[in-house]
Amino acid sequence: MNGAAGEALLEAHEIRRSYGRGTARFDALKGVSLRIGVGESVAIVGKSGSGKSTLMHLLALLDHPDGGSLTVDGGDAAKLGTRELNRLRNKDFGFVFQQFFLTPNATVLDNVVLPLKIAGVGRRERKARGMAVLTQLELSDKARNKAVTLSGGQKQRVVIARALVNNPRVIFADEPTGNLDSATGRLVEDILFSLNKVHGITLVVVTHDSELAARCDRQLFLRDGREVPAPELAGAAA
Ligand SMILES: Nc1ncnc2c1ncn2[C@@H]1O[C@H](COP(=O)(O)OP(=O)(O)OP(=O)(O)O)[C@@H](O)[C@H]1O
Numbered sequence: 001m002n003g004a005a006g007e008a009l010l011e012a013h014e015i016r017r018s019y020g021r022g023t024a025r026f027d028a029l030k031g032v033s034l035r036i037g038v039g040e041s042v043a044i045v046g047k048s049g050s051g052k053s054t055l056m057h058l059l060a061l062l063d064h065p066d067g068g069s070l071t072v073d074g075g076d077a078a079k080l081g082t083r084e085l086n087r088l089r090n091k092d093f094g095f096v097f098q099q100f101f102l103t104p105n106a107t108v109l110d111n112v113v114l115p116l117k118i119a120g121v122g123r124r125e126r127k128a129r130g131m132a133v134l135t136q137l138e139l140s141d142k143a144r145n146k147a148v149t150l151s152g153g154q155k156q157r158v159v160i161a162r163a164l165v166n167n168p169r170v171i172f173a174d175e176p177t178g179n180l181d182s183a184t185g186r187l188v189e190d191i192l193f194s195l196n197k198v199h200g201i202t203l204v205v206v207t208h209d210s211e212l213a214a215r216c217d218r219q220l221f222l223r224d225g226r227e228v229p230a231p232e233l234a235g236a237a238a
């Protein structure tokens, strides 16, 4: 994966995704198009059930669209082989998803270096890179603690550390601050935006927090699986 700032990193054209079959079929995404440039920060905003996570999973190549097309660095994502897909997901993409839990009884360091282990990086280098990223997130003193013993904000920083350890080009974050109090949430946000501004990592964030969305370069608003114009935010959310 290459690309200079502003070049299209991901492009979705009329992508669709349905769940279930027959009468139980539910169209979660009904044709959404967007372009995410290298180095951009993009928020995907909408109410619960509007299709945000569905869209995020498609963009992150964790799921396949039922219709429409998706390109990564200008190449058709549908044509990527398993090996290339796995490499993209493990090396170029970092995930900050609430459902990607930490292993509670493994140490913080072991949790963080998991993507390196998958990539076949040796033990010594895993440790060095894991400690470097934990230091960056001010968690090096917790490296030997079991993940279960950390506070909510610390756990979320460990998830970010794990997303960063492979030097990804894109971070996909699904409600990264959803379970945090506002001060801790702000800290986690600041970390994500500094990665974007300072290191040029492309940021795709799903949120229903309008303040977090406003910090992004661009917002995509979803309602019932479709893009809608920006809503009137002040008081007219219904
Ligand atoms: N595996 C599935 N099987 C059936 N329906 C699903 C499945 N996953 C999602 N859906 C449905 O698709 C719609 C969109 O779900 P999605 O998870 O994308 O919403 P969301 O915008 O991320 O919501 P939230 O803010 O609550 O996380 C919802 O109505 C949901 O019930």
Ligand SMILES: [Mg+2]
Pocket (backbone or CB within 6 Å): 052, 053, 054, 174
């Ligand atoms: Mg969701």
